[in-house]
Amino acid sequence: IRYDDEIDLLKIFLTIWNHKQKIFLITAVAVILMFGFQTIQKRPTIILFQANTEIKSISTFDEFEYETYNYYLEKIRSKQIPTSKSFAQGPVVQKSLNLKTINKDYLFKLFIDKINDNQLSTEAIKKFSLIEPSDYNSSFEYENAVMKLASSIKVLKYKNHGKKIKSNELPYWNLEFNTDNKNKWENALKFIESKANKQIQKYLYETFNTLILNLENLKKYEIEDIEVEISEAFRNYEATISNRLVFLKEQAQIARSLNLPKNTPENRIINTAGVTKEDNFSNYYMRGYEMIEKEIELIQNRTDKKPFIENLIDLEKEKNTLLKDKDIDRIQTLFENTPIAKSDNFFAAKIKDKSTQYKKLNFETSIMPRMLISAGLFGLIFGMIYVLITNAAKKRK
Numbered sequence: 001i002r003y004d005d006e007i008d009l010l011k012i013f014l015t016i017w018n019h020k021q022k023i024f025l026i027t028a029v030a031v032i033l034m035f036g037f038q039t040i041q042k043r044p045t046i047i048l049f050q051a052n053t054e055i056k057s058i059s060t061f062d063e064f065e066y067e068t069y070n071y072y073l074e075k076i077r078s079k080q081i082p083t084s085k086s087f088a089q090g091p092v093v094q095k096s097l098n099l100k101t102i103n104k105d106y107l108f109k110l111f112i113d114k115i116n117d118n119q120l121s122t123e124a125i126k127k128f129s130l131i132e133p134s135d136y137n138s139s140f141e142y143e144n145a146v147m148k149l150a151s152s153i154k155v156l157k158y159k160n161h162g163k164k165i166k167s168n169e170l171p172y173w174n175l176e177f178n179t180d181n182k183n184k185w186e187n188a189l190k191f192i193e194s195k196a197n198k199q200i201q202k203y204l205y206e207t208f209n210t211l212i213l214n215l216e217n218l219k220k221y222e223i224e225d226i227e228v229e230i231s232e233a234f235r236n237y238e239a240t241i242s243n244r245l246v247f248l249k250e251q252a253q254i255a256r257s258l259n260l261p262k263n264t265p266e267n268r269i270i271n272t273a274g275v276t277k278e279d280n281f282s283n284y285y286m287r288g289y290e291m292i293e294k295e296i297e298l299i300q301n302r303t304d305k306k307p308f309i310e311n312l313i314d315l316e317k318e319k320n321t322l323l324k325d326k327d328i329d330r331i332q333t334l335f336e337n338t339p340i341a342k343s344d345n346f347f348a349a350k351i352k353d354k355s356t357q358y359k360k361l362n363f364e365t366s367i368m369p370r371m372l373i374s375a376g377l378f379g380l381i382f383g384m385i386y387v388l389i390t391n392a393a394k395k396r397k
Contacts, residue, residue, distance in 0.1 A: 012388065015387060015388060015391050016384055016387060016388070019387040019391070022383065022386075022387060023380065023383035023384055023386075023387055024383070025383075026379050026380075026382060026383035026386065027376055027379035027380045027383055028379070029379065030375045030376060030378055030379025030382070031372055031375050031376045031379060033375070034371055034372055034374075034375035035372060035375075047180060047360065047361075048178050048179065048180050048360075048361040049178070049179055049180070049182060049358040049359065049360055049361065050176065050177075050178050050358065050359040050361055051175075051176065051177050051178070051179055051182070051185055051356050051357070051358055052174055052175075052176055052356065052357045052358075052359070053174060053175045053176075053189060053351055053352060053353060053355070053356040053357075054172060054173070054174055054351075054352045054355060055111070055112070055115075055155075055172075055173040055174065055175060055349055055350070055351055055352075056172075056349060056350050056351075056352055057104045057105070057107070057108040057349050058104050058107060058108075058347055058348070058349065058350075059104075060104075062104075062339070062347065063103055063104045065338055065339050066102040066103065066338050066339075068334055068337070069102065069331070069334040069335055069337070069338055070101050070102060070103065072330060072331055072334055073099055073101060073331060074101070076327050076331065079327075098211055098214075099208065099211055099331070102204075102338065102340070107200070107347075107348040107349060108348065108349050110200045110203070110204075110348050111196055111197070111200060111348040111349035112155060112173065112349075114196045114199060114200055114348075115155060115175075115192060115196050116155050118147075118150045118151060118153075120191075120192045120195050120196055121150040121153045121192065122146055122147065122150045123191070123195070124188035124189075124191045124192050125146050125149055125150055125188070126146060127188070127191060128184045128185075128187050128188045128191070129184065130149065130179065130181070130184055130185070130188065131145055131146065131149060152177065152178070153175065153176070153177045154175070154176040154177070155173060155174075155175060156173065156174050156176060157172075157173055158172055158173070158174055175189070175351065178361065182356075182358060185356075186353045186354075186356065189351050189353040189356070190351075190353055192351065193350060193351040193353070196348070196349075197346060197347050197348055197349075200348040201340055201343070201346045201348075204340045205340055205341065208335055208340075212328060212331075212332055215328050216328060219322060219325070219328065222322055223319060223322050223323065226315055226318055226319045226322070227319065229311075229315050230312065230315050230316065230319070233309050233310065233311060233312050233315065234305075234309065236309075236310075237305060237308065237309045237310075241299060244299065245296060245299060245300070247284070248284075248292050248295055248296045248299075249296060251284045251285040251287075251292050252285070252289045252292040252293050252296065253289075254285035255285040255286070255287070255288055255289035255292060256289045258285065260285065260286060260288050260289065261288050261289060261290050262288040262290055262291070263286060263287045263288045263291060264288075
């Protein structure tokens with residue numbers, strides 16, 4: 001007996017092709033059986049709820065907690081202070097502080113922006129297991145599902161009864177989400193509200209302190225600049241006086257050499273335009289050496305030079321104004337008395353989770369295409385194996 005271990009692929013393919021109708025029939029039977037099985041099974045109903053939750057701004061009474069701070073801030077912004085460069089033109093308006101007026105509109109906008117970025121929603125979905133990681137084949141699929149679910153949480157602006165508002169109408173804001181577990185969703189809402197308010201509080205506190213530090217530095221720099229100008233004014237005075245003394249001593253010597261002790265009418269030189277030239281540098285000696293030497297003596301004996309330094313009074317006044325200015329300290333004190341600085345007493349806005357309205361949404365599970373495809377593949381493979389085996393058995397006989 002001679003055995004041939006080689007597999008003839010062409011022969012196998014021809015066998016399958018010649019019995020294709022039988023294979024197709026087996027595949028069709030498998031698909032029909034699976035379809036029938038799914039049809040007679042009682043399909044479970046998934047119950048979903050469309051949750052609709054209102055977002056409320058702080059009350060007028062809560063907003064009043066910021067009234068003193070806002071009032072003083074506005075007072076600083078409109079304050080008029082003179083500077084050394086503006087005395088000739090009168091007072092100028094002080095530059096506006098880059099601090100925000102804190103009211104319900106500003107806080108509410110921060111709150112909406114915070115919950116719109118999906119970060120808190122993502123954390124809440126994971127924390128309260130709104131979807132389970134075990135339902136997904138990999139962590140990558142789970143993370144994608146979480147992001148998709150977080151993006152399905154809608155923050156919508158309405159007028160009344162769910163109608164969209166017009167641009168000139170006051171809105172109210174809602175959070176909308178489909179959930180199958182009311183308790184988990186309400187816990188998630190509490191988490192989102194708490195986290196959002198804490199992060200906004202931290203942002204406001206840190207931003208305020210940074211701006212205050214910047215203002216203090218700017219004030220310090222202004223004072224330093226004025227001190228530099230004052231020092232420069234003193235140096236300019238000394239240089240000017242030094243040059244002046246050299247000039248006066250020279251003119252006094254000329255007056256003595258010409259024997260001109262005093263400024264007399266005979267010594268006066270009149271130019272063609274009728275203007276005296278005795279104040280001209282070249283003719284200053286005509287004032288007489290007595291007057292010139294007296295001027296030299298007075299200059300050298302000065303003990304208080306400040307009245308003779310140009311703009312010094314204005315510069316010192318501006319410096320004293322900055323040194324005595326308490327606006328930064330006062331606004332900081334007033335800010336510390338706001339709810340932002342009181343860790344247990346701050347809300348930018350509130351999510352009214354207890355008033356959430358639920359609309360029931362029922363979904364029946366449909367026939368699963370994957371099961372039908374699996375049945376079809378199983379029938380196809382089984383049909384081919386069946387044909388090959390039966391054909392081999394016939395050959396042996």
